Amino acid sequence: MARDWSDLVLLPEGASAPTPVAPEQRRGFFKRFREGLGRTREALGAEVRATLFDTLDAEAWERLEEALIGADVGAPATARIVARLEEIAGGGATGEALTDELTKLLAQGATVATEEARAIDLRARPSVILVVGVNGTGKTTSTGKLAHHLRTTLGLKVVLAAADTFRAAAVEQLQVWGERSGTEVITGPEGSDPGAVAFQAIDRAIATDADVVVIDTAGRLHTQDQLMAELGKIRRVIGNRLEGAPHETLLTIDATTGQNGLRQAEIFSSVTPVDGIVLTKLDGTAKGGIAIAIADKLKIPVKLVGVGEGVEDLRPFDADDFASALLK
Amino acid sequence: MFDALSERLQSTLDGVRQRGTLTEADIDAAMREVRLALLEADVNLKVVRQFTSTVKERALGADIVGSLNPGQQVIGIVHQELVELLGGEASDLQFAGKPPTVILLAGLQGSGKTTAAAKLAHLLKDQYGSSVALAACDIYRPAAVEQLVTMGERAGATVYERGTDIDAVTIATWALEEATKAGKDVLIVDTAGRLSIDEELMDELKRVSAAVRPDNTLLVVDAMTGQDAVNVAENFGAAVTLDGVVMTKLDGDARGGAALSVKAITGKPIMFASTGEKIPDFERFHPDRMAQRLLGMGDVLSLIEQAEKHADEEDAKDMERKMRRGELTFDDFLKQIKMMRRMGSFSSLLGMLPGVGKQLKGVNIDDKAVDRLEAIILSMTPAERRDPKIINGSRKRRIAAGSGTTIQEVGKLINQFEQMRKVMKQMSRGKGPDMAQLMAQMGRK
Numbered sequence: 001m002a003r004d005w006s007d008l009v010l011l012p013e014g015a016s017a018p019t020p021v022a023p024e025q026r027r028g029f030f031k032r033f034r035e036g037l038g039r040t041r042e043a044l045g046a047e048v049r050a051t052l053f054d055t056l057d058a059e060a061w062e063r064l065e066e067a068l069i070g071a072d073v074g075a076p077a078t079a080r081i082v083a084r085l086e087e088i089a090g091g092g093a094t095g096e097a098l099t100d101e102l103t104k105l106l107a108q109g110a111t112v113a114t115e116e117a118r119a120i121d122l123r124a125r126p127s128v129i130l131v132v133g134v135n136g137t138g139k140t141t142s143t144g145k146l147a148h149h150l151r152t153t154l155g156l157k158v159v160l161a162a163a164d165t166f167r168a169a170a171v172e173q174l175q176v177w178g179e180r181s182g183t184e185v186i187t188g189p190e191g192s193d194p195g196a197v198a199f200q201a202i203d204r205a206i207a208t209d210a211d212v213v214v215i216d217t218a219g220r221l222h223t224q225d226q227l228m229a230e231l232g233k234i235r236r237v238i239g240n241r242l243e244g245a246p247h248e249t250l251l252t253i254d255a256t257t258g259q260n261g262l263r264q265a266e267i268f269s270s271v272t273p274v275d276g277i278v279l280t281k282l283d284g285t286a287k288g289g290i291a292i293a294i295a296d297k298l299k300i301p302v303k304l305v306g307v308g309e310g311v312e313d314l315r316p317f318d319a320d321d322f323a324s325a326l327l328k
Numbered sequence: 329m330f331d332a333l334s335e336r337l338q339s340t341l342d343g344v345r346q347r348g349t350l351t352e353a354d355i356d357a358a359m360r361e362v363r364l365a366l367l368e369a370d371v372n373l374k375v376v377r378q379f380t381s382t383v384k385e386r387a388l389g390a391d392i393v394g395s396l397n398p399g400q401q402v403i404g405i406v407h408q409e410l411v412e413l414l415g416g417e418a419s420d421l422q423f424a425g426k427p428p429t430v431i432l433l434a435g436l437q438g439s440g441k442t443t444a445a446a447k448l449a450h451l452l453k454d455q456y457g458s459s460v461a462l463a464a465c466d467i468y469r470p471a472a473v474e475q476l477v478t479m480g481e482r483a484g485a486t487v488y489e490r491g492t493d494i495d496a497v498t499i500a501t502w503a504l505e506e507a508t509k510a511g512k513d514v515l516i517v518d519t520a521g522r523l524s525i526d527e528e529l530m531d532e533l534k535r536v537s538a539a540v541r542p543d544n545t546l547l548v549v550d551a552m553t554g555q556d557a558v559n560v561a562e563n564f565g566a567a568v569t570l571d572g573v574v575m576t577k578l579d580g581d582a583r584g585g586a587a588l589s590v591k592a593i594t595g596k597p598i599m600f601a602s603t604g605e606k607i608p609d610f611e612r613f614h615p616d617r618m619a620q621r622l623l624g625m626g627d628v629l630s631l632i633e634q635a636e637k638h639a640d641e642e643d644a645k646d647m648e649r650k651m652r653r654g655e656l657t658f659d660d661f662l663k664q665i666k667m668m669r670r671m672g673s674f675s676s677l678l679g680m681l682p683g684v685g686k687q688l689k690g691v692n693i694d695d696k697a698v699d700r701l702e703a704i705i706l707s708m709t710p711a712e713r714r715d716p717k718i719i720n721g722s723r724k725r726r727i728a729a730g731s732g733t734t735i736q737e738v739g740k741l742i743n744q745f746e747q748m749r750k751v752m753k754q755m756s757r758g759k760g761p762d763m764a765q766l767m768a769q770m771g772r773k
Contacts, residue, residue: 070555169471221579221580256556259369286554287556
């Protein structure tokens, strides 16, 4: 399970070992993560305890179903998880055993099978990470924080591409992040071709021998066909400039998002295959259960979670932690 | 959501037709489908429970009347209850006796406050001729102030900003003074996005509110929000008195259960809907129309209203006469394009026509393609625009060069235009053409 950045990211053979994170600091991360999920934990935990430790009648199962639905897990994934749990309960398991089982099911639900598919693959040099998503889901913020971690936590040389040339002041926003992490930001004039900005950033990365290019794109609703086509074009431009690129496409999903998150993941994937989800704003009252719905249906794992405003608050996703934090 | 629901209800209640009445078992089966459909649409669980029990009560023992099948009958009840739940009549802003009227916008990060602020400014300016000012109180998100300045300018509003080093309450107070001095009609206060459990920022919101004493406090909610929408609305409502809600990103395919939930739980009316990328893509929220749109009936009323807002009546009559006679020229077509542009993007307009939403699945109305059409027409001489028949090969070459397009594109436009003229003539003889189809063809890449 990925817990540290060094676990999450696959680096080229012989790359300088990243500075390990001090244990105390790590506990700090976890504390924050659990605090962020606290609300979910309270609500879901109470429901689950009440349900799994009481008489397991039809109404009890319905309560559990509703608790999961209330966390935005969605009807199909909820039905599957509850059906599996009923099966296990039929085999005689009760209370604590059932809670553990549910934790396991949720953990499995939020991720995918192989370790490699759970990682962010940066073995190519330079590697290109493309960040995409709907308006307001936190692309620019996540891009900025990601660059910071790649730079400071992993010691990689990063070039940022401000390919959101549409939203007013998006470029300035990324530039601020670039300054904070000491990362070069490649920009183009407002309204200019985002593909050209991406192209230039890769050029720049090659010329300066950088490790990673992170490309921030404009927010687009997945229903806007011309904007989705534009995204397809950006992807093609990137691929033409550097074979194999983008090596990683990350989709930002707002934790408050409901079942529409599935559509977002589905349609973005059809334009540019999505390798992982960045689940943002998990520090509010939102439950982020949509991540389970997405992984369940589309087999796209969550790779990163945003649990706060600070630059440190972008964390590698840990399915077990996520699930147990949901329940304990 | 209701297309699928309608089908599912039809099959669930198939056997009922013969019997003539809905039994409790039938209704329960139907309510399971309704419950699932609403949950898939992100309607809050509590609201779903309440809703299905109300619908069940009404459906119980209802006779199967007239030509309606049981599925349609249940849909009918669902629709009526939806309209009820979405909130009766459209509600309006409170205007202050002594200007400026202050509107405070609040919401989560990324819900679309800054964009909504500029769009609302544009709407007020456009509909009431108000002079509007915006106060830039988001001092946290990098470049939020710059975004408001740029968008405010586009919307024709004055933006009061003091950068990010002064606290939000001070900026808000100062902006109100400035707006009063400048004799502004409306001051819209844009605040930073905040989580409803962030005590420090919620406290800041309270202080901003206390400082400017807003006549309207609007919560900005993303239409894609899931079950959490209700918590957010309740928590914000506990901090400041909310007067209404702005739903954003309604141009996506989110089923908008959040709208239903927020209204049902908080009782706060949804006042405005943001429906596109452009500044004019912002409108009053009409509960009855929203329910119709949900049911796939299209939003005809909104379209008519928008058309009326922009079309000069004389022009329209003239156009209609020419259409009937098949005398439409490229000049008229150009006028039409310009008029449509003022109304917003083609895609958002077409989405409002009944039936078009479905028809256009997969059809791409490319606003850039429309730009190209416009360029082609602008490269024609007045004579060519009046009578496209005179456009021969060498003229086509010149037009293509002038508009930066290809001869093929020019040829295609002329052909389509001729076809359109023919169809319009037929239409006047009573054969109904499919306008939506026509428009879709013109806009296709």
